[in-house]
Amino acid sequence: MDDSLLIIELRRGSEKAFVALYDKYWERLYYVCYKRIGSQEETEDIIHELFLDLWNRRENLAIKTNFAAYLFTSLKYKIFHFIDSKNVKKKYFEPLDGENTASGDSPERDLDFNELYDFIEEQIENLPGKCRLIFRMSRNENLTAGEISERLNISPNTVQNQITKAKKILKSRLKEFFLFFI
Secondary structure, three states: OOHHHHHHHHHOOOHHHHHHHHHHHHHHHHHHHHHHHOOHHHHHHHHHHHHHHHHHOHHHOOOOOOHHHHHHHHHHHHHHHHHHHHHHHHHHHHHHHOOOOOOOOOHHHHHHHHHHHHHHHHHHHOOOHHHHHHHHHHHOOOOOHHHHHHHHOOOHHHHHHHHHHHHHHHHHHHHHHHHHHO
């Protein structure tokens, strides 16, 4: 079946159309992702997350190019997000690894991580309304600036400005947190 027909069926909630699209593209997506990530488990997680997002957003899919281009662009952003989050973990948590290597993970470390997570969530909640909404759409729903601008009927530049503003605010508050924490 043609991709455009499968997309129409997918929007209607057809699991068969979803499976057909998955079967058609997963191997190529896996190959591209694995070349950049290098881990079978992480690659599988990224591909599954990509298709899960596709299923969750099926009713609102706005595909302006062909479906393959849409998928590979989505994959590119998933990989960027994965690498970005991995770099953040590396930057902020690897220095802590040396402290607990003799004793392994500890309840104190789990508590520290939970405290950091709660702090970040609290700071996101304290962002100005539109800034918070756009940041969450970008990070939690993995939407592109174009997708967010379409949904909110605002310009992509406004979306980028709000994401940049949120990052600056969060970065500043995280620095304060880490200075206090240390």
